[in-house]
């Protein structure tokens with residue numbers, strides 16, 4: 579389990595992370611979302627023991643990560659820009675990983691070659707960007723990490739490789755309860771992959787929730803009435819966003835679906851649709867709630 583308590587990080591005088599609490603259960607896939615500059619990379623680097631927090635604790639299975647080689651051997655961090663030693667081949671990097679990570683699995687490394695289709699004897703800097711990222715995944719999966727932390731990891735991979743990588747992640751989580759933290763701006767992909775979502779904004783955790791619970795708690799509603807919108811109609815709704823288009827009222831509403839349906843039906847609407855929100859829409863409206871401009875974004 580990963581557990582962050584009151585984590586704060588300041589660069590010069592700029593507070594990039596403010597009192598963040600975050601929990602990732604073992605064997606779960608946690609999606610860390612946030613606007614540009616929200617602090618995702620900074621937070622992931624603290625989780626991986628690369629940056630030291632100014633205050634607060636970052637624990638993995640109860641142990642502090644910072645300057646703790648025992649814990650760090652069980653973690654694999656994939657940064658947004660992958661790095662290899664200059665002039666090395668995948669095979670040479672594998673030998674290095676083998677010397678550093680006791681869990682490195684030689685057989686698995688050989689087996690994964692069928693999936694990644696890269697020449698392990700070729701210098702990595704001669705590969706394309708996407709191929710270098712594939713090499714990073716190949717090496718990472720070969721170390722059999724207990725905790726995999728990834729910063730926008732699938733960017734630059736083609737659709738086939740993306741699917742292969744996602745399949746391996748899901749399989750590793752199911753088979754040996756690997757714990758995964760992943761940051762991405764591709765919310766559709768996160769929606770498929772993650773069990774739990776945390777939204778970071780200006781260095782603060784807005785909220786973290788199970789994805790399923792998040793989706794059953796917020797709804798998109800289209801409603802129209804024969805003689806215009808009744809006066810008290812919106813009074814008892816927890817409205818996140820409201821827009822009127824002609825006679826149709828578009829609403830984003832929080833709450834339990836059945837209660838909302840029963841309430842709206844008492845006003846005998848002419849048109850009434852209630853739809854779940856995608857993760858992308860939830861993100862947009864949650865960000866709207868904290869002052870991100872979201873006018874005319876509804877579809």
Ligand SMILES: Nc1ncnc2c1ncn2[C@@H]1O[C@H](COP(=O)(O)OP(=O)(O)OP(=O)(O)O)[C@@H](O)[C@H]1O
Pocket residue numbers: 589590592594612613614615616617618619620621
């Ligand atoms: N080494 C550093 N020195 C000074 N400021 C930094 C440093 N690293 C990050 N920051 C600042 O901290 C804030 C958070 O940056 P971070 O890279 O963590 O954001 P992010 O959520 O990963 O953004 P993006 O989605 O754009 O990649 C930004 O304002 C950034 O300028």
